[in-house]
Amino acid sequence: MKTMKLKHIFYTSLILILFVRVEFVLAQTSENRGEIVFESCKTCHSINRSEANMVGPSLFGVFGRKSGQVEGFRYSPALKKSNITWSLKNLDAYISDPQKMIPGNRMPFDGISSASDRADLLVYMQKVFK
Numbered sequence: 001m002k003t004m005k006l007k008h009i010f011y012t013s014l015i016l017i018l019f020v021r022v023e024f025v026l027a028q029t030s031e032n033r034g035e036i037v038f039e040s041c042k043t044c045h046s047i048n049r050s051e052a053n054m055v056g057p058s059l060f061g062v063f064g065r066k067s068g069q070v071e072g073f074r075y076s077p078a079l080k081k082s083n084i085t086w087s088l089k090n091l092d093a094y095i096s097d098p099q100k101m102i103p104g105n106r107m108p109f110d111g112i113s114s115a116s117d118r119a120d121l122l123v124y125m126q127k128v129f130k
């Protein structure tokens, strides 16, 4: 009876350890892949709180923020009027096809068609913009 219990504990621990490791590897690769995807945004957007606007507005703290609100950045009228809150879902839609979501906005970017690339990118952005 006692050995059964010990065995049970042993196998449960083993499974837990494996599970945690797999989770860790998955999370890490998603974030790392996202960092690579973000390379295509970096030319126009800064990610640090201290950095100023570049060709595009700073994206620091973008999650939960209203669109067109970064101080000192001259937005297009379309983006200024868009009145969107940058949730995960809205960011995903915008990055997928900026012109479709906000017609007339001036982000010179075609969009990322791969849903998994966008998912990785958003995982990365959530990590760095916190």
Ligand code: HEC
Residues within 6 Å of the ligand: 037, 038, 040, 041, 042, 043, 044, 045, 055, 056, 057, 059, 062, 066, 067, 068, 069, 070, 074, 075, 076, 077, 078, 079, 080, 086, 091, 094, 095, 104, 105, 106, 107, 108, 109, 112
């Ligand atoms: C070639 C430059 C350029 C690239 C590349 C680019 N953006 Fe932009 N982005 C802009 C500009 C310019 C605007 C403002 C558009 C406007 O005012 O209509 C903008 C606006 C945005 C906004 C709205 C911000 C706000 O304050 O409302 C988000 C979010 C955004 N970009 C995310 C991204 C992401 C994520 C990527 C990479 C996948 C990316 N952009 C790539 C130039 C760029």
